[in-house]
Amino acid sequence: MDYIEWFGTHFIGLFQAGGQVFVGFMTGIVPLLIVLLTFTYSLIAFIGEQRVTKAIQFSAKNRLLRYSLMPILSVLMLTNPMAYTFGRFVKEEQKPAFYDSVVSFLHPVTGLFPYANAGELFVFLGIANGVMDAGYNISSLSVRYFLAGIIIILMRGVITEMITKFLMRKEKL
Template sequence: MEWIQWFGEHFIGMFNAGGEVFMGLVTGIVPTLVVLLTFTYAIMKFIGEERVNRAIQFASKYMLLRYTVMPILAVLILTNPMAYTFGRFLPEKQKPAFYDSAVSFVHPVTSLFPYANAGELFVYLGIANGIKEAGYSISELAVRYFLVGIVIILLRGIVTELITKYLAKRNDASVLEGGN
């Protein structure tokens, strides 16, 4: 009968621990996420949706901007998974590379803008806690994580665009050569 007592104590203990974690989130990161999200949407309203759309259309014309500025804005403004809809500004032949860039940025964005991909927040916080326990600055980690993410999305976008062009040419994929 001891196992019943042990099971009862540990079963409810699991929920007590979950409740403590939840309260930590509610009093810690959740208010920060709400304020960051409100700030981002306020900036969008001040700038105007039409201006933002024009800036994204401008960025889509240049490879450097297409695989840095576009994915960053997409993830910050629309968050994951809606960020991928920014691909509508691109011709079909560039959409795979944009998607690759955007999906690669939803991880490092959590370091400075955790609201953009809350699902990855726990991964980043796990890494950050380890860095903090080792005696290093979490702020430095966040900035480096974000900056390395930008380099990675640029490289992935360029490589994926080249691969897409090669495969389209090899397979004579006229659908990728044409319009949207």
């Protein structure tokens, strides 16, 4: 009989814990996400959608901006999975590298801008909990992820573009 009682208590306890986590999200992370999204869309409206589009078109012409600023803006403004649509501004042979940069930035952005890729939020929070348990600051982790992400997307974009061009030349021979 003790096993049945233990199972019943812990079975319901599992759902009670899930409910507590859900309420925590509704009072913590969900309002934060809504405010961040509102801020981002307000900023775009304030600057002007055409100006933002022109800035993106300009950055598509420069290799450094194409694999740093463009992926950052696309992830922050359009979020995942719409961020890939900025690829329409780059040449065909640059699309794989742009995609690589965007997809590589979807995790590092989560600490500072959780709305950008909500699917990665649980991964980041798991890592952040471990960092906080070790006595470190989560803000420092978020900023370091973001800065490291910028360096990584730039490197990945440039290297992937070089590989793509090499393979395209080889295919044409």
